[in-house]
Amino acid sequence: MQRATMDLWVGLFVMAGIGALLVLALKVGNLGTYSANDSYQVTGNFENIGGLKVRAPVKSAGVVVGRVTDIQFSTETYDALVIMNIDTRYKFPKDTFASILTSGLIGEQYIGLAAGGDEATLKDGDTIMKTNSALVLEEMIGKFLFNKASEGGSNENSGKN
Amino acid sequence: MPRRIVTGIQSVGHRVIDSIWRLGYASRFFLLTLIKSGTSLHRFTLVIRELYFTGVQSLIIILVSGLFVGMVLGLQGFETLQRYGAESAVGTMVALSLLRELGPVVSALLFASRAGSAITAEIGLMKATEQLAAMEMMAVDPIARVVAPRFWAGVISMPLLAALFSAIGIYGGYLVAVVLIGVDEGSFWSQMQSAVDFRYDVVNGIIKTCVFGVAVTAIAVFEGYDAAPTAEGVSGATTRTVVTSSLAILGLDFILTSFMFRGMG
Numbered sequence: 393m394q395r396a397t398m399d400l401w402v403g404l405f406v407m408a409g410i411g412a413l414l415v416l417a418l419k420v421g422n423l424g425t426y427s428a429n430d431s432y433q434v435t436g437n438f439e440n441i442g443g444l445k446v447r448a449p450v451k452s453a454g455v456v457v458g459r460v461t462d463i464q465f466s467t468e469t470y471d472a473l474v475i476m477n478i479d480t481r482y483k484f485p486k487d488t489f490a491s492i493l494t495s496g497l498i499g500e501q502y503i504g505l506a507a508g509g510d511e512a513t514l515k516d517g518d519t520i521m522k523t524n525s526a527l528v529l530e531e532m533i534g535k536f537l538f539n540k541a542s543e544g545g546s547n548e549n550s551g552k553n
Numbered sequence: 554m555p556r557r558i559v560t561g562i563q564s565v566g567h568r569v570i571d572s573i574w575r576l577g578y579a580s581r582f583f584l585l586t587l588i589k590s591g592t593s594l595h596r597f598t599l600v601i602r603e604l605y606f607t608g609v610q611s612l613i614i615i616l617v618s619g620l621f622v623g624m625v626l627g628l629q630g631f632e633t634l635q636r637y638g639a640e641s642a643v644g645t646m647v648a649l650s651l652l653r654e655l656g657p658v659v660s661a662l663l664f665a666s667r668a669g670s671a672i673t674a675e676i677g678l679m680k681a682t683e684q685l686a687a688m689e690m691m692a693v694d695p696i697a698r699v700v701a702p703r704f705w706a707g708v709i710s711m712p713l714l715a716a717l718f719s720a721i722g723i724y725g726g727y728l729v730a731v732v733l734i735g736v737d738e739g740s741f742w743s744q745m746q747s748a749v750d751f752r753y754d755v756v757n758g759i760i761k762t763c764v765f766g767v768a769v770t771a772i773a774v775f776e777g778y779d780a781a782p783t784a785e786g787v788s789g790a791t792t793r794t795v796v797t798s799s800l801a802i803l804g805l806d807f808i809l810t811s812f813m814f815r816g817m818g
Contacts, residue, residue, distance in 0.1 A: 395598070402604045405612060409713025412720035413759070419742070420648050420723055421751040447750065 442526025491524030608710030623725025647726030676777025711766025
């Protein structure tokens with residue numbers, strides 16, 4: 393075989409391989425959704441994070457605005473510290489409400505941000521004051537059973553949680 | 554009777570010592586290949602010629618089997634996920650299983666039997682027909698001239714072939730799940746994109762294929778160089794290449810997976 397033809401085929405092969413890598417990175421992976429924009433870091437203290445994991449999305453109104461970058465445990469408050477990076481394009485008021493939600497019944501957990509009414513916005517290094525823990529199914533079932541039991545015992549307590 | 558036991562133990566010990574000796578020789582040979590690969594990187598046309606034989610000529614089998622593996626994954630994934638009403642997650646399943654495991658492992662196994670055996674047979678026959686000895690007579694180092702270009706061509710083409718395998722497999726899964734069965738196209742791609750992480754899934758898969766590429770081609774060139782210079786020796790070496798490198802791929806895959814994906818969600 394001619395050397396030029398061989399070079400051509402090898403060149404095509406290498407190009408196809410690199411093209412496949414690009415497809416895997418951009419179309420299949422999430423590299424395409426990573427924006428080149430800068431982000432700012434905010435921290436949230438949660439009583440219980442449930443099954444939240446690093447890299448989980450931070451959403452507001454269903455739109456992904458950032459990602460969880462780190463989860464730590466604070467020995468001072470015995471809370472979970474969730475550090476998230478939020479895209480600088482999105483400004484949130486200082487009294488934004490962060491809660492850990494689940495997408496679907498058995499889906500992954502994410503942080504939902506609900507904007508408040510404050511004039512000042514969250515800046516890099518700020519802490520979100522208002523948080524809402526993850527719903528732990530076992531606790532809910534436990535509460536439900538407890539309510540049922542107390543309902544059976546005395547009917548006047550049924551409205552109490 | 555005791556005499557037979559003694560010979561039995563002797564033969565076991567002989568085999569163990571022999572395999573340890575071969576392992577040492579193989580490691581020394583691998584190091585020698587790395588040291589002497591300067592020439593092949595200098596004269597890159599040598600590597601390009603081998604890239605044609607190991608890479609380009611393996612394309613057909615890699616692409617066809619990738620397509621079918623992806624299609625089967627799409628079909629089986631749909632059958633199972635449908636029971637839980639999660640058939641839109643079929644894209645995630647196809648992509649993750651291809652990127653993390655099936656793409657690297659199956660393409661490396663195919664590569665070992667398609668290209669690894671050819672490398673062994675070629676070098677073994679060169680040795681049997683005393684071409685390697687003739688090169689040494691002409692003061693041409695056969696490791697630098699014959700072994701190193703084949704080694705580097707294998708190492709370069711393996712990740713590219715595996716990426717092609719995974720990419721075409723995902724499109725095979727798309728073909729079955731979206732085009733034939735009718736899973737929603739938007740959720741197929743978007744669920745896949747939200748579940749597949751570039752760093753954890755794609756890059757780890759590429760690291761795997763690089764390791765497999767080094768292992769397969771190192772085994773192939775060593776078996777060829779070490780083959781007994783007879784027809785029988787070459788055929789035995791070719792078989793050993795396929796068997797040893799397949800076992801090496803599966804063993805290495807377990808080790809790498811336990812390092813890479815431990816505790817991953």
